[in-house]
Amino acid sequence: EDQVTQSPEALRLQEGESSSLNCSYTVSGLRGLFWYRQDPGKGPEFLFTLYSAGEEKEKERLKATLTKKESFLHITAPKPEDSATYLCAVGSDYKLSFGAGTTVTVRA
Amino acid sequence: KAGVTQTPRYLIKTRGQQVTLSCSPISGHRSVSWYQQTPGQGLQFLFEYFSETQRNKGNFPGRFSGRQFSNSRSEMNVSTLELGDSALYLCASSLDIPVNTEAFFGQGTRLTVV
Numbered sequence: 001e002d003q004v005t006q007s008p009e010a011l012r013l014q015e016g017e018s019s020s021l022n023c024s025y026t027v028s029g030l031r032g033l034f035w036y037r038q039d040p041g042k043g044p045e046f047l048f049t050l051y052s053a054g055e056e057k058e059k060e061r062l063k064a065t066l067t068k069k070e071s072f073l074h075i076t077a078p079k080p081e082d083s084a085t086y087l088c089a090v091g092s093d094y095k096l097s098f099g100a101g102t103t104v105t106v107r108a
Numbered sequence: 109k110a111g112v113t114q115t116p117r118y119l120i121k122t123r124g125q126q127v128t129l130s131c132s133p134i135s136g137h138r139s140v141s142w143y144q145q146t147p148g149q150g151l152q153f154l155f156e157y158f159s160e161t162q163r164n165k166g167n168f169p170g171r172f173s174g175r176q177f178s179n180s181r182s183e184m185n186v187s188t189l190e191l192g193d194s195a196l197y198l199c200a201s202s203l204d205i206p207v208n209t210e211a212f213f214g215q216g217t218r219l220t221v222v
Binding site: 096098100 | 112114141143150156163198200205206207208210211213216218
């Protein structure tokens with residue numbers, strides 16, 4: 001069974017303090033690794049898809065990287081509006097298996 | 109371009125009742141997936157439909173069922189509601205297999221069972 005573990009569970013940052021979120025996974029055949037952002041009371045918002053080890057993608061202050069066993073989401077110089085829960089998911093067998101998420105709080 | 113639309117946004121039901129939730133995917137998307145999200149279990153996969161066919165199903169009891177119509181709109185039904193069914197139910201649409209393309213989520217339906 002596919003397993004996705006995210007760490008840390010929660011992260012409190014000062015505005016401008018860069019950090020990284022980790023997503024480690026065990027899957028029989030990785031078809032893609034996905035990052036989503038979820039705000040309270042809303043559905044997850046798509047951020048990135050990574051398909052192969054070594055791949056990197058960037059969007060504003062976020063950068064996602066992928067190795068054979070884990071992915072990192074780097075947040076560079078975060079702002080308060082980056083506060084959210086970040087979810088990682090792996091794809092196999094027509095479904096996405098999600099991690100529990102990392103809740104990021106950025107203080108001004 | 110319109111996003112994924114889920115209705116209703118909020119529902120309160122009594123134990124033993126049944127409920128039907130609706131999802132309209134992004135125009136042109138043929139795959140619709142359903143997820144249950146709770147604080148304790150996170151996002152759990154329920155089922156995925158493509159062209160009116162269920163292609164995969166998660167580990168949920170038979171009280172949870174779904175269907176997809178020819179216009180790709182989907183419904184899920186939960187019969188004999190239990191208190192533990194209280195959750196945010198999310199629908200995601202994608203062009204094809206959700207693991208090959210981006211899946212876009214709706215705002216969800218918040219179901220409370222009392």
